[in-house]
Amino acid sequence: xxxxxxxxxxxxxxxxxxxxxxxxxxxxxxxxxxxxxxxxxxxxxxxxxxxxxxxxxxxxxxxxxxxxxxxxxxxxxxxxxxxxxxxxxxxxxxxxxxxxxxxxxxxxxxxxxxxxxxxxxxxxxxxxxxxxxxxxxxxxxxxxxxxxxxxxxxxxxxxxxxxxxxxxxxxxxxxxxxxxxxxxx
Amino acid sequence: xxxxxxxxxxxxxxxxxxxxxxxxxxxxxxxxxxxxxxxxxxxxxxxxxxxxxxxxxxxxxxxxxxxxxxxxxxxxxxxxxxxxxxxxxxxxxxxxxxxxxxxxxxxxxxxxxxxxxxxxxxxxxxxxxxxxxxxxxxxxxxxxxxxxxxxxxxxxxxxxxxxxxxxxxxxxxxxxxxxxxxxxxxxxxxxxxxxxxxxxxxxxxxxxxxxxxxxxxxxxxxxxxxxxxxxxxxxxxxxxxxxxxxxxxxxxxxxxxxxxxxxxxxxxxxxxxxxxxxxxxxxxxxxxxxxxxxxxxxxxxxxxxxxxxxxxxxxxxxxxxxxxxxxxxxxxxxxxxxxxxxxxxxxxxxxxxxxxxxxxxxxxxxxxxxxxxxxxxxxxxxxxxxxxxxxxxxxxxxxxxxxxxxxxxxxxxxxxxxxxxxxxxxxxxxxxxxxxxxxxxxxxxxxxxxxxxxxxxxxxxxxxxxxxxxxxxxxxxxxxxxxxxxxxxxxxxxxxxxxxxxxxxxxxxxxxxxxxxxxxxxxxxxxxxxxxxxxxxxxxxxxxxxxxxxxxxxxxx
Numbered sequence: 001x002x003x004x005x006x007x008x009x010x011x012x013x014x015x016x017x018x019x020x021x022x023x024x025x026x027x028x029x030x031x032x033x034x035x036x037x038x039x040x041x042x043x044x045x046x047x048x049x050x051x052x053x054x055x056x057x058x059x060x061x062x063x064x065x066x067x068x069x070x071x072x073x074x075x076x077x078x079x080x081x082x083x084x085x086x087x088x089x090x091x092x093x094x095x096x097x098x099x100x101x102x103x104x105x106x107x108x109x110x111x112x113x114x115x116x117x118x119x120x121x122x123x124x125x126x127x128x129x130x131x132x133x134x135x136x137x138x139x140x141x142x143x144x145x146x147x148x149x150x151x152x153x154x155x156x157x158x159x160x161x162x163x164x165x166x167x168x169x170x171x172x173x174x175x176x177x178x179x180x181x182x183x184x185x
Numbered sequence: 186x187x188x189x190x191x192x193x194x195x196x197x198x199x200x201x202x203x204x205x206x207x208x209x210x211x212x213x214x215x216x217x218x219x220x221x222x223x224x225x226x227x228x229x230x231x232x233x234x235x236x237x238x239x240x241x242x243x244x245x246x247x248x249x250x251x252x253x254x255x256x257x258x259x260x261x262x263x264x265x266x267x268x269x270x271x272x273x274x275x276x277x278x279x280x281x282x283x284x285x286x287x288x289x290x291x292x293x294x295x296x297x298x299x300x301x302x303x304x305x306x307x308x309x310x311x312x313x314x315x316x317x318x319x320x321x322x323x324x325x326x327x328x329x330x331x332x333x334x335x336x337x338x339x340x341x342x343x344x345x346x347x348x349x350x351x352x353x354x355x356x357x358x359x360x361x362x363x364x365x366x367x368x369x370x371x372x373x374x375x376x377x378x379x380x381x382x383x384x385x386x387x388x389x390x391x392x393x394x395x396x397x398x399x400x401x402x403x404x405x406x407x408x409x410x411x412x413x414x415x416x417x418x419x420x421x422x423x424x425x426x427x428x429x430x431x432x433x434x435x436x437x438x439x440x441x442x443x444x445x446x447x448x449x450x451x452x453x454x455x456x457x458x459x460x461x462x463x464x465x466x467x468x469x470x471x472x473x474x475x476x477x478x479x480x481x482x483x484x485x486x487x488x489x490x491x492x493x494x495x496x497x498x499x500x501x502x503x504x505x506x507x508x509x510x511x512x513x514x515x516x517x518x519x520x521x522x523x524x525x526x527x528x529x530x531x532x533x534x535x536x537x538x539x540x541x542x543x544x545x546x547x548x549x550x551x552x553x554x555x556x557x558x559x560x561x562x563x564x565x566x567x568x569x570x571x572x573x574x575x576x577x578x579x580x581x582x583x584x585x586x587x588x589x590x591x592x593x594x595x596x597x598x599x600x601x602x603x604x605x606x607x608x609x610x611x612x613x614x615x616x617x618x619x620x621x622x623x624x625x626x627x628x629x630x631x632x633x634x635x636x637x638x639x640x641x642x643x644x645x646x647x648x649x650x651x652x653x654x655x656x657x658x659x660x661x662x663x664x665x666x667x668x669x670x671x672x673x674x675x676x677x678x679x680x681x682x683x684x685x686x687x688x689x690x691x692x693x694x695x696x697x698x699x700x701x702x703x704x705x706x707x708x709x710x711x712x713x714x715x716x717x718x719x720x721x722x723x724x725x726x727x728x729x730x731x732x733x734x735x736x737x738x739x740x741x742x
Contacts, residue, residue, distance in 0.1 A: 004254040007235045007350055008261060008324075011357065015408075016320035019362065023369050023404040027379035030370075037378040037399040037427065039385055047387040050397050052376050052426040055389045062390070066509070075384065075396035076306050077421040079506060081536035081656030083634035084489045085741050089505065094495045109496050114488070117497055118505040121424030121533045127509040129501065167190050168432020169512035178390055 040175075048179075050074075054126040055175050060103060061143040062181070063128070063136050065174040066115060067096065070123040079119045093117050106138040127171035130159050144185065154180060187486075187514035191478070194436055194518060198443050205444060206451025206463065212359040213334045213352060215239075215344070224358050231354050241345035244688025247335050248681045250349035251328055255295055255677075258324055262291040262317045266309075275310035276383040282308065289665035294321040296676040297329060297558050299409075299416030299529050299651035300642075300668060302660040306398045306419055311381060318416060319405055323365075326412030326445070327356035329560025332680050333449060336564055339687025340588055341457040342695065346688060360445070361411060368441050369407035375437070376430035379403040402427055410441035413558040415529030415651040423519070423532045424508055435515050435532060442528040446556040449563040457588055461706035466566055469714040470525075470555050477545045477555070478521040484542035485513050490741055506537025517542070524549040527558040529651025536630070536638070536654040540738035543654070544730060547641055550648035551726045552718060553607055558649055561676065564683045566714075568600050570705065571686070573717045575600075577703050586702060590693045596686045603682040608725040610671045611643045615729070618643070623663035629656035633740065637733035642668060647675040 027035040038051040049055050056072040057064045065072070069080045082089030096117050101109060116132040133155045141148040158177045162168050211218045232238070242250065265272065270281040282290065286302055293300045294317065303309065309318065331352030338346050373379050378399040385397040402418045406428055409415060415422075423429040423438060447467070454463020485507075488499025502513040511519070516533040523530050524546035535546055549555055554565035571587050575597055578585025585592045618624025618639045628635035638654040645652055646668040653659070659668070696702075704710060 001253060001257070003236050003350070004250070004257045007237070007254055007353065008257040010231060010235045011324050011353075012261060012316060012320050014357070014362075015323035016316035019323075019365070020315045020319055020401050020404040023366065024379050024381060024401060026366075026370065027373045027403060031373050034373055034376050035379045035403075036382060037380065037385060037397060038376050039387070039397075047385055049387045049389055049395060050385070050427075052430050053395075053397055054426075055391075055395060056393065057391060059391060073396065075398055076304065077419045077425050078304075078655075079421070079534055079537070081534055081629065081654070082505065083536060083630035083632075083637075083656070083737070084491060084503065084505070084539050085632055085634055085737050086630050090491050090495060093492060093497060097495065097497055110498055112498065114492070114497055114499055114501050114504045115509050118507075119537075121506050121508050121531075121537075122419075122421045122426060124421075124426055125508050125510075126426055129509055132509075162186070162190075163431055163433040163436075166186075166193060167436050168510050168515055171509045175390070182390065 049175055051173065051176065052126055054124045057174065057178065061140060062178045063133055063140065063174050065128060066125050067117065067119040068123040069119055072124060074124055077122050077124055079121060079123050082119070104136065104139045107135055111135060126173050126175060128174055130155060130170055130172055133172045133174075133177065140181070146184070150184070154184070190514055191482070191518050194439055198440060198447055201440065201444055202447040203451050206448040207455055209360070209448055209452035210455035212355060213347070215347060220359060224355070228354055228358055231358070235350065235354075237350040237354065239351055240348055242348050244335075244339070244346055244684045247346055247349050248684045251332055251680065252677065254349070254353070255328060258321060259291055259295050262294065262321055263287055265317050266290060266313055269310045269313045272310065272312050274312035274315070274381070277310070279308065279310045285662050285665040286660060289669040291317070292669040292672050293651065294318060294414070294416060295325060296649050296672040297325040297412070297414060297561070298646060298649040298672045299414045300646055300653065300672065301416055301651070302665060304420035305417060311400060314401060314405065314418065319408060322405070322408045322412050322414045322416070323357060323361055324353070326414065326559035327353050327361060329558060330356040330360065330445065331560070332684065333560035333563045336567065336683050336687040337453050337456050339691040340567065341453070342588065342590070342691065343456070346691065361408065364411050365404070365407040368411060368437060369403045371437055372406050372434055373403045375434035377403040377406055377434065378427055399427060406438070407441065409530060410438045410528060411445065413442055413446065413526050413528040415523065417530065423530045424534070429532055432510055432515055435511055435519065438530065439519055439522050442526045442530065443522050443556070445559045446526045446562050449560070453563065459706055462588070465706055465708070465711040466570060466714070469711045469718070470566060472715060473552070473555050473718065474521065474525050477525070477549055478518065481521055481538070481542045481545040482513065482517040484539045485517050487539070489539055503539050503542070506534035508532065520546055521549070523652060524650055525555045527553070527562060527648050527650040529645065531652050534655060535641070535652055536656045540734045540741060543637065544734035546652065547637065547644055547734065548722070548726070548730070550644040550650050551611065552722045553648040554718060561649065561680065564679060568603055568679070568683065569718050570714060571596065571600055572604065573710070573714045574703060574705060576717065577713060581703070583701065583703070586696050587705065589695045589698065590690045591696060596689055599682045599686050603679045604721065606674065606678050607647055610674050611640070611647045612729065614667050614671060615640045615643045618663075618667070623661070627658040627661060627664060629658060633733055633736040637737065640729055640733055643671055646671040649676050
């Protein structure tokens with residue numbers, strides 16, 4: 001049993017202490033921005049958010065992200081874990097869909113993309129599909145008194161392609177898009 | 186594009202698994218190899234500190250060392266969790282963990298399950314993340330790899346079973362630590378944080394405050410996948426943008442968790458001095474895996490009929506509980522891999538999968554031998570290989586042999602027990618949970634899906650997977666105790682029984698191969714193995730699958 005204790009303590013020091021701290025040292029030395037969480041800081045040094053973490057947008061003049069049952073509170077993470085048959089999920093989607101159509105009268109129901117009306121896995125999804133961003137352009141153009149074509153171009157400019165042109169899906173980072181939107185005016 | 190990206194990931198896996206299988210067989214060899222030059226120095230120092238000698242062990246000594254060392258690790262982990270409130274590196278002021286939750290958590294990480302009844306953001310200090318979670322994330326897969334190496338040595342007739350402590354250290358120095366460093370840094374390059382700074386506070390564009398939890402994520406993330414552990418730094422695991430920020434990080438994580446389970450059959454082939462023995466086992470598992478993957482991909486692509494009915498286009502598939510950057514292809518692939526390799530990490534919420542889509546992870550955990558976790562998965566499929574040989578032997582009326590050694594009643598008794606334990610510890614506690622208030626009060630989704638939630642929780646525990654239908658409110662005394670015990674039974678019984686089988690076979694005389702020998706290195710055997718796995722699995726679990734996912738699917742169509 002003494003040998004078991006010696007082996008365990010040795011591995012505890014190596015795997016539980018040396019390894020994570022050494023990794024922190026190396027990561028901080030060569031990639032400090034990413035290792036600290038890709039935080040976006042403005043001129044005054046205030047943290048605006050993280051590139052990777054979605055933010056809550058409710059004002060009609062902004063691109064609005066996906067449904068988040070935790071309202072993008074990144075102190076935690078999660079979703080309601082609604083089963084596909086759960087009446088609460090179907091009711092939520094129905095209400096959201098009607099509210100969206102009311103706020104975006106130029107959009108036909110069948111053109112609303114599914115990602116905009118569904119809860120992401122993390123509740124912190126920073127992205128929308130390009131379609132889900134573009135479908136909001138007429139509303140934002142009206143709200144901000146801008147030419148829709150300028151906004152379509154802005155969305156196009158912010159499309160991130162698949163990794164290595166192959167993996168994942170094309171997407172738009174909502175926070176970066178909204179920051180660019182604010183700068184246009 | 187979907188099919189292409191899935192095919193490329195699986196192609197990369199094959200490209201890596203064959204040479205890595207060769208590497209594994211060399212890394213644990215008792216003969217002198219070139220690797221001793223590279224690692225021997227460091228290992229020598231570690232052996233000296235821990236008092237390890239290169240002595241061979243019997244199967245009983247090996248099993249005793251496995252259980253004894255794991256028991257010590259259990260107590261270390263338990264004490265740290267209970268007292269994390271007063272220990273250092275607790276910048277967020279997190280309190281000590283409740284005794285039953287601490288029992289469940291340590292049992293979970295010790296058994297390579299990583300079922301999480303706590304949430305990482307609020308339940309663990311930085312010290313606990315390091316010295317409980319990361320520590321056990323290394324030692325448990327290392328224990329699994331060590332044990333399977335001993336089992337393979339016995340089955341393939343090496344001189345002896347080896348030494349548990351030597352194998353344990355080698356699994357760290359030659360496999361897990363170097364790979365974790367490389368994968369961890371690759372993940373940081375994709376944006377996974379690695380910092381001891383506390384939670385960041387941001388002022389959003391709309392002028393509200395947003396708290397952003399971060400921490401030592403990358404170091405945990407790499408070993409979480411390489412060790413088929415699966416416990417996330419954050420509550421939502423690898424769907425959190427800090428754990429899995431890009432499609433590229435998603436591919437890295439998939440390959441990391443699949444690498445060792447997919448390489449072990451090839452290592453087995455090398456050690457049996459007949460590569461085809463390993464290839465046939467790999468192929469059998471891979472064919473079942475492809476069928477599972479296809480099912481979940483098609484089902485998720487077709488979307489949720491209930492949402493089509495209220496007029497929401499499902500052209501992009503079922504996106505509830507999924508992330509935009511992964512879409513359907515990378516989500517379906519991740520789901521199929523995480524429950525095949527019984528890692529239990531998730532990049533989408535399995536509770537929200539379409540009924541037939543959600544049946545796939547459930548089925549893979551019920552079978553528990555389609556690749557499986559580091560080491561233990563290989564042991565499980567070897568059990569079935571021996572069962573397949575035995576059944577074929579009965580059909581032709583010959584004493585069955587596996588790799589030149591007779592399979593007799595002693596071995597078959599142990600194999601039968603090992604195979605039967607798994608369904609027993611899933612179905613019996615599920616029945617109790619569904620029959621009592623203890624279990625039913627935790628169900629969050631109404632109807633047939635509620636049955637799936639309960640069965641999923643116990644399947645995940647028994648298979649040492651750790652993913653969940655996470656809507657289940659599982660941090661209660663009933664769930665903490667029941668799943669804690671199921672995880673421990675699920676891991677140690679089969680490991681010890683397989684060591685016993687292996688030790689017993691090693692002592693037997695080699696039977697010369699004749700024209701009547703049933704060969705285990707051809708496609709006929711592969712087909713028989715697939716058949717046995719599916720028949721045993723279907724006979725055991727089809728009724729409960731019909732009550733859960735199938736019934737939900739029928740009502741939703």
